[in-house]
Amino acid sequence: MDIEKVNSMDFGEFVDVFGNVIERCPLIAAAVWSQRPFSDVEDLEKHFFDFIDALPQSGQEGILRCHPDLAGRELQRGTLTAESQREQSGAGLTSLRADERLQLAELNAQYRARFGFPFVLAARLRGRAAVPRELARRLQCPPPQELRTALDEVKKIGRLRLADLFGAHPAGL
Numbered sequence: 001m002d003i004e005k006v007n008s009m010d011f012g013e014f015v016d017v018f019g020n021v022i023e024r025c026p027l028i029a030a031a032v033w034s035q036r037p038f039s040d041v042e043d044l045e046k047h048f049f050d051f052i053d054a055l056p057q058s059g060q061e062g063i064l065r066c067h068p069d070l071a072g073r074e075l076q077r078g079t080l081t082a083e084s085q086r087e088q089s090g091a092g093l094t095s096l097r098a099d100e101r102l103q104l105a106e107l108n109a110q111y112r113a114r115f116g117f118p119f120v121l122a123a124r125l126r127g128r129a130a131v132p133r134e135l136a137r138r139l140q141c142p143p144p145q146e147l148r149t150a151l152d153e154v155k156k157i158g159r160l161r162l163a164d165l166f167g168a169h170p171a172g173l
């Protein structure tokens with residue numbers, strides 16, 4: 001795909017293609033479409049990220065809450081989005097031992113109880129061993145800092161998903 005093709009998309013096609021750049025938040029793609037034309041993929045990405053940054057805290061937390069747990073119930077049930085399924089299995093989260101799954105479930109629950117949203121990490125960039133380690137580390141962070149970290153991870157996931165759609169290697173990850 002190239003940017004000319006993106007700029008020629010009608011609303012429905014654009015939301016079909018880019019609706020899950022931010023997990024389960026097609027509203028963001030719907031809003032970004034209004035800002036076309038885009039000069040390149042970085043410009044397109046910037047519109048997604050600016051939308052997130054401009055939201056009030058409740059909206060930003062809402063975006064985080066749209067993310068499925070890593071190695072959680074949805075992975076077991078097979079109800080993840082195609083993108084999330086690829087990321088979680090690519091990171092090795094489909095082949096955890098039962099005790100590792102249990103440990104992650106406990107940490108995920110502690111995290112959600114402390115911050116009010118699920119733990120989000122760009123799984124493809126880290127791999128399975130890093131997930132419990134990062135979860136345990138970030139559980140200790142102050143909430144305002146953790147909100148920023150989690151949103152940065154959402155953006156990394158979005159950047160990788162956009163790069164996949166464009167068949168490109170993302171810069172700066």
Ligand SMILES: NC(=O)N[C@H]1NC(=O)NC1=O
Nearest residue numbers: 070084087120121122123
């Ligand atoms: N909880 C969470 O981080 N989920 C996301 N991470 C990722 O790489 N894909 C996801 O769906």
